[in-house]
Amino acid sequence: MDEFSLINTFFKSISHHRPDVIFGIGDDAACLDVPPGMNLLVSCDTLVEDVHFKSHWGAYNIACRAVMVNVSDIAAMGGTPCWATLALTLPTYDEVWLKCFSDGLHDSFARFNIALIGGDTTRGPLSITLTIHGLVEKGHVIKRSGASVGDKIYVSGELGAAALGVDVLTGPPIPEADHTLLMKKLFHPHPRVDLQPYLQAFATAAIDISDGLSSDLNHLCSASGVGACLNTDTVPIHPLVKHYKRGAALDFALHGGDDYELCFTLAAKDEPQLKTLLRTAGLICYPIGVIEKKLGLRLKTFEGQIDSLDPAGYKHF
Ligand code: ADP
Ligand code: MG
16 A cells, blocks of 8 residues: 555545635645634644553554643643644554554544644654644633742642553553553543633643643743642542552652643632532542742641652653
């Protein structure tokens, strides 16, 4: 199969229709209708074999993960994902692999109404680069740099399960039901686009948790020129992490990556209203601390002692 039939079979065929795509795959560039009153968000992530995933994770799972980590970046900006391009480098032509990969892309894009509008296909070591384009109302983008002293810090879900999933892959076997759940957390994270209206209404700053809460909150604080103090007793730890990691559970929640929940800040005065709206919508977000003037991260222990918290997460260099 040549490059062009490959593109048609596995990528052009899976791109579903969006009325704002004037044309997508097939020309030298895609052409899009960007609505007036909106800003365009663009975010790109590369997944490299043996760095971000292992080939035995399966092509379907790898494709889903590639889409989800990109969608999560758009969610963290308070936007809606719309279009994607895919730069794919493949070591060989493997029809079974490509079919599974293409199915994973199709299912993930369909879930978020994203059209695949173009890309590039090359031969080389397996690497997947996805660029997602999203929309946000003009002037309403939520940045990392907007947190102010006194703002409350929230996180959108229980933490540590994806990092435990990585641990489980190389560790001794655990009961099948737990294993399945952890693999789901690792391979199929749920980007929090559902929080978009609440972030739009209240968030002063936001970031998605890809490297780990401590590391990503530290990015948010540095960008905002502030520090933060977290409460040990309110950091939400996934129940399976508590079960399997016991004494190390908090470390998994604070420093483990890949959860793709959102960490955001809001003015203390808006907290009661946010809580009411989330409760009405059946959503749960967890208050985990407060933004402070003193730079750096701190952790208030169960006993009320304040310890400094060193950000630790995944770093490539
Ligand atoms: P060019 O030589 O102009 O860069 P290509 O031959 O690389 O064009 O690609 C042909 C068309 O297929 C383009 O519209 C391109 O965006 C699209 N395309 C190539 N690879 C992919 C891919 N992996 N996924 C989606 N679209 C792709
Ligand atoms: Mg090309």
